[in-house]
Amino acid sequence: MVRQAWAEVNLQALKDNYYKLQAYTQSEMMPIVKADAYGHGIIPVVKTLMNCGAKRFGVALLQEALELKAAFPKLDIMVIGAPEIDQWDTYVKEDIIPAIFNFSQARALSEAAVKLGRRARLHLKIDTGMSRIGFRDTDVSEIVKIGSLPSLFIEGIFTHFATADQKDLTFARQQLKRFEILFEKLKKAGLKIPIRHAANTAAILQFPEAHFELVRPGIGLYGLVPSSQVGAQVGLEPVMSWKAKVSHFKKIKTGETVSYGRTFQAAYPTAVATIPLGYADGLRRALSNYGEMLIHGRRSTMIGRICMDQTMLDVTKIPGVKVGDVVTILGKDGYEQITATEMAEWLGTISYEITCGISQRVPRIYLEPIGND
Numbered sequence: 001m002v003r004q005a006w007a008e009v010n011l012q013a014l015k016d017n018y019y020k021l022q023a024y025t026q027s028e029m030m031p032i033v034k035a036d037a038y039g040h041g042i043i044p045v046v047k048t049l050m051n052c053g054a055k056r057f058g059v060a061l062l063q064e065a066l067e068l069k070a071a072f073p074k075l076d077i078m079v080i081g082a083p084e085i086d087q088w089d090t091y092v093k094e095d096i097i098p099a100i101f102n103f104s105q106a107r108a109l110s111e112a113a114v115k116l117g118r119r120a121r122l123h124l125k126i127d128t129g130m131s132r133i134g135f136r137d138t139d140v141s142e143i144v145k146i147g148s149l150p151s152l153f154i155e156g157i158f159t160h161f162a163t164a165d166q167k168d169l170t171f172a173r174q175q176l177k178r179f180e181i182l183f184e185k186l187k188k189a190g191l192k193i194p195i196r197h198a199a200n201t202a203a204i205l206q207f208p209e210a211h212f213e214l215v216r217p218g219i220g221l222y223g224l225v226p227s228s229q230v231g232a233q234v235g236l237e238p239v240m241s242w243k244a245k246v247s248h249f250k251k252i253k254t255g256e257t258v259s260y261g262r263t264f265q266a267a268y269p270t271a272v273a274t275i276p277l278g279y280a281d282g283l284r285r286a287l288s289n290y291g292e293m294l295i296h297g298r299r300s301t302m303i304g305r306i307c308m309d310q311t312m313l314d315v316t317k318i319p320g321v322k323v324g325d326v327v328t329i330l331g332k333d334g335y336e337q338i339t340a341t342e343m344a345e346w347l348g349t350i351s352y353e354i355t356c357g358i359s360q361r362v363p364r365i366y367l368e369p370i371g372n373d
């Protein structure tokens, strides 16, 4: 490896998390691997989860689906986001399942399928309260019309919860009810849809009524809790750690300053370690003079502004720091741990944004699972 900064992806932890989540449900799991598996690397993640028994995967974009198809041609892949408006032929040819939420999409898919002499699968997306994409409860007749289009197979119907990660499931229950009522109406109108799905990680953990035939775990697979209110008891293990090696060490005098804008001024003689990683790697600049990293099993504060490619740490209280020492940005060092959840709290965001934000410039190192079961 050329670079002195990297992310370690522990595929054994991924497997363990998969089985921990599966223990919460009888339903089939469709792992969500959008955004390069939340930054973990889609191909190794999918390969590992296939070994765990996962057969069907969800991504957000056709582009992501095609990357997966190229590696695993037989895999069942669904695009859970809005389908690309001019790519129906590709959906049909590759047998990638789109999320359909209006009649014109369905008609275009049907036309492509007829033209190519194939049958196209689709899942209906229902908006029960996210107000993002999806049919609404007033669209029953529009959905029923889809049922009579040629060369289509309505394999699934799904919705997504806005608040499944809160302890209070009042709104989620309303969403579930809307989904069930709509499903019943479609059934009465003659649409037989074999697969219903609604549950993200949070709903897998605390909302069993919403599991149906299929569930859609994302964040939990990567070992992170969906929110501070849900998932702490599961014992999920973070899959990704993020590390770098100290590139420079020096002492500065009282009054000297660090980095652009001189926002850090030493109030005492200060030992400074430079880390070869910055905001271009996804270390958010908003953490300047605030965030922490682990070194020698202890916490040290980022001082001065985080640069594009470099960051400085105050290691005054940590003896023996030298060039080449490993610094942990995310992960464990001794008894200390910094999780993506903690970093997200520093920034007023969620762990999802942290792992997705670790840029492609950071090489991923894969720790293979122990054995194959």
Ligand SMILES: *Cc1c(COP(=O)(O)O)cnc(C)c1O
Residues within 6 Å of the ligand: 032, 034, 080, 160, 199, 200, 201, 202, 216, 217, 218, 219, 220, 226
């Ligand atoms: C991202 C996503 C998921 C996974 O959610 P997690 O909270 O990561 O488990 C499930 N369903 C849909 C529609 C999504 O967009």
